[in-house]
Amino acid sequence: MSDIARDAAASRLGTVPAGADAFWRKDDWWAVAIGLGVIAVAAALFTFGSSLAWLAIIPAKWTTPDQLASHFAANWPRYVAQFALWLVVVTVALVALGQRLRDTVPAFVFLYALSVAIFALGQWASAIRYNLEPPLVALVVGLAIANLRLLPRGLDAGFRVEFYIKLGVVLLGATLPLTLIAWAGPVALLQASVVSVVTFLVIFFAARSLGIDPRFAAVLGVGGAVCGVSAAIAIAAAVGARRQDAAVVISIVIGWAILMIFALPFAAGALVLPAGVGGAWIGTSEFADAAGLAAAQAYGDIAAKVPGAHAGAVDQSVAAFTLMKVVGRDVWIGIWAMVLSIVAATRWEATGITSRVGAVDIWRRFPKFVIGFLLASIFITLVAQRVGHAQFGHAATTDLVTPIKNLRTWAFAFGFLSIGLTTRVSDLARVGVRPLLAFSSGVVVNVGLGFVLSVLVFGGYWAHLGQ
Amino acid sequence: MRPGEAHCIACRYFVNDPAAFERALPGLAVLSSARAASRVGDGLCSHHDRHVPETASCAAFALVAPHG
Numbered sequence: 216m217s218d219i220a221r222d223a224a225a226s227r228l229g230t231v232p233a234g235a236d237a238f239w240r241k242d243d244w245w246a247v248a249i250g251l252g253v254i255a256v257a258a259a260l261f262t263f264g265s266s267l268a269w270l271a272i273i274p275a276k277w278t279t280p281d282q283l284a285s286h287f288a289a290n291w292p293r294y295v296a297q298f299a300l301w302l303v304v305v306t307v308a309l310v311a312l313g314q315r316l317r318d319t320v321p322a323f324v325f326l327y328a329l330s331v332a333i334f335a336l337g338q339w340a341s342a343i344r345y346n347l348e349p350p351l352v353a354l355v356v357g358l359a360i361a362n363l364r365l366l367p368r369g370l371d372a373g374f375r376v377e378f379y380i381k382l383g384v385v386l387l388g389a390t391l392p393l394t395l396i397a398w399a400g401p402v403a404l405l406q407a408s409v410v411s412v413v414t415f416l417v418i419f420f421a422a423r424s425l426g427i428d429p430r431f432a433a434v435l436g437v438g439g440a441v442c443g444v445s446a447a448i449a450i451a452a453a454v455g456a457r458r459q460d461a462a463v464v465i466s467i468v469i470g471w472a473i474l475m476i477f478a479l480p481f482a483a484g485a486l487v488l489p490a491g492v493g494g495a496w497i498g499t500s501e502f503a504d505a506a507g508l509a510a511a512q513a514y515g516d517i518a519a520k521v522p523g524a525h526a527g528a529v530d531q532s533v534a535a536f537t538l539m540k541v542v543g544r545d546v547w548i549g550i551w552a553m554v555l556s557i558v559a560a561t562r563w564e565a566t567g568i569t570s571r572v573g574a575v576d577i578w579r580r581f582p583k584f585v586i587g588f589l590l591a592s593i594f595i596t597l598v599a600q601r602v603g604h605a606q607f608g609h610a611a612t613t614d615l616v617t618p619i620k621n622l623r624t625w626a627f628a629f630g631f632l633s634i635g636l637t638t639r640v641s642d643l644a645r646v647g648v649r650p651l652l653a654f655s656s657g658v659v660v661n662v663g664l665g666f667v668l669s670v671l672v673f674g675g676y677w678a679h680l681g682q
Numbered sequence: 683m684r685p686g687e688a689h690c691i692a693c694r695y696f697v698n699d700p701a702a703f704e705r706a707l708p709g710l711a712v713l714s715s716a717r718a719a720s721r722v723g724d725g726l727c728s729h730h731d732r733h734v735p736e737t738a739s740c741a742a743f744a745l746v747a748p749h750g
Contacts, residue, residue, distance in 0.1 A: 240700075243719040312717050313700055377715035444714035445721070448707075452724035453732035458731050467711045472713060503713035548720050568730060568737035576722070583719040634712060642708040659720065 220331035238583075238656045240275045241380040245308040248589030254591050257389075260613040271295050271618035273625070274335040279325025298327050301625070307375070314372035322373020322507040323551035325366070326636075337516070338549060351507035354476060357635015366636070374637050375490050380505045380629035381584035384541060388591030390616055391534055392599065396592055396679055400657045401536050402676055403498075406668045409542025410499045413664055415440035415551075418657035427647040427675040429563045431460040433555050436652055439657040442582075443472060443503035449580055453552040453572045454512070454559035462644035467654045469638060472506035480514035490518035492526075492670055494532035498539025499665030503590075509631045511536035527681065530620070531664060535680050537588075539669075546585055549577035688743040691736040692725065695744060698725025698736060 238244040247322040257267040259646050277283040302323055309319045333356065336342060337349035360366055366563070415436040422432035434456045438447040451461040479500060483493035493514045501507030515529030525531075556572035600612065669677060690696040697703065700716035706726055710716060723736035730740070 237733075240717060242715055242717045300685055307729065371711065375715065376712060377718060442720075444710060444712070445718050448710065448714065448718075448724070448733070449720045450721075452735050455732050455734060455738070458726055458733060461733060462709075463706050465707060465712075468711050469709055505713050566730065566732060566740075568727070568738050568740045570735055572735060579722045580720045585733045637712045638709070644708065660738075 223581065239311055240313070241308065241583070242308075242375065243381055243492050243583035243587075243646070245387050245620060246378060246381035246584045247590075249308060249592070250382050250587050251590060254594060255355075255388045256338055257615055257619050258594070261598075261611065262602075265616035267618040268614060269293060269620075270300065271621040273621045274331070274338045276338050276340060277335075278340045281504060283338075287332040294331070297625075300401035301327060305378075305629075306379065309373065311377060312375075312378070314375070315369070318369040318372035322370040325370065326373055326629055326632060330625065333632065334624075334628055335613050343516065343520045347380075348480070348513040349549055349628065350513045351477065351480075352626065353631040354473070354509060354635045357632050358473075358638055359635075361636050361639050363577075371420075371637055374405035374506055374633035375504045376633040376637065378556040379626050379633060380508060381587075381632060383508070383623050383626035384504070384584055385534065385591055386538060386619055386626060387537055388588035389595045389619045390530065390623070391592050391681075393589075393592045393596040395534070396538065396542070396589070399535075399676075399680055400542055401539060402673055403538040403543040406495070406673060407499060407539050410546065410661060410664050411440045411544055411670065413656045414661045417660045419651055421656040422650065425653055427649055427653060428457075428460075429560060429652070430454045430456040430566075431463075432582055432653070433559070434464050435467070435568055435654050436657070437548075437555075439470050439471075439502060439654055440544075441548055442540075443468045443506075444549050445503075445545075445582075446551065448550050449548055450555055453556040453564075453576075455566045455568050455570055459644065462550045462648055463650055464654075466563075466643040466646050467651060468502050469643065471654070472502045472632075473638065475501050476506050476510045476513070479510045480517055483514050484517040486670075488518070488520060488530035488644050488670060489674075490515050490532040491535040492674050493518060494535030494679040495673070496665050496678075497532075498536040498543065499669060501536075501540065501636040504540060504545065505630050505634055507536055507540050508533065508627055509634065512627060512631075531677055531680055535677050538680075541582075541585055541588065545582045548582065549580035552576055552580055688733050688739050688745075689736065690725065690738045690743075691723065692746060693727075693743050694746045695729040695742070696725050696734070696736070697728060698723055726736050 260266055273292055275286045278600050305323050306319050310316050333349050333353050336347055407665060418439050419432045419436040422435050433454050434447050434451045437450045447461055447464040482497060494511045497507055497510045501510055511532045512529060515532035516534060518524055519528035552575055553572050560571055704710050704717040706750050725736060727734045
């Protein structure tokens, strides 16, 4: 008896009744609530002349081990307080999402301790010389721990990649003024839409020409063109794909996404692309938000070390990626589901299951954390207007925006480390040659077309993002 | 969808509990989540071994036995 059949045999144990599948059972809404809560507290403190900066500490740049030791000796109460805050917030959210308390707490203790170590290593003055960008180190260390089976599997309860990444994206919204999103959003939407549609069609027709079932081909297509695993799962249900088809797409997306976390930053670095251009290219070429943010942040670190680079290279790379991937690609998931559902019902061989995804699913499947990202940007823009742009500039950078940015960096660090800690190669479904070939043909087009649009067509645009 | 209709959400073959969903699809939580808003109430049909929305229906529908 398969696991899924056993879960079904357990009757209601495997089914969440309608209505119980509410917003508090979704990690999107928890990320939105926590992210906006942090931003509101930071803004309130700033308004009353205080700041969240004491709590939002990050390791300082260091050259000698003594400097690092001095930093921790002087600031350990701040790290303890920050850890306690994260522990409470993360535990409440993950337990509400269905994780076990006894697994979540030790998992987060481990995650935070390892994140501090990797963060500190990344602040070493010579780290860039040895390619020790924190997202890449986090991934390698996490992969080693997971695949050498050094931790109990139950600790995955605290290694929730999506939750941390969505929380980081909401916090990121508070560091981008609404005017910037309004300025760059349409270009991101246009560019991402072109790349998404072309990539989907290439993968779909490549798969069909290789004799792959149309439902499987559609799931492969959206896995490469929209938002990776999340799109694959949503469209698998919309078209009624076989369980194993989605499992294969998950394996392929994970493989390519992890490969691209390393390949794209180094390729962009070899081409000496400006940070914003590299971030936009990664945004059109990566397959998942978490993997893409890891690549974009790593590339920002690389671009920042180029002589003459501006101080905000990391922020520019991450912002360009987010606009391209999250705003430009992810938001279309409901429309893809509706269109492909109609095609499946009217054009493809029947499965015996009657299903039609309607227009209401465009909203139901909308990635709600994007709303949090936009609300955060609107909120911080209103605060800036209320305070007045002249006074807002310097004080807000150090007392309001920087603390939020630091907490965002922590959230992303937890997410990047969790990617590696949950990737067990032996768990993944076996992948056949034909689906791999079909998906890979889309990767080639995706990366090539993304480069043309990000570098050659809109390069000047992305190079000056936020400046 | 009205109460009493023979949709997947009321079928004994339907599984959409997030933990069960992630067990059935190893690797899902690496770059996504069964708790993502975009998954809505989708689940797996253990009869057809396919992904289905909770609002889908088919001839093999079998009502979940009531508790107790």
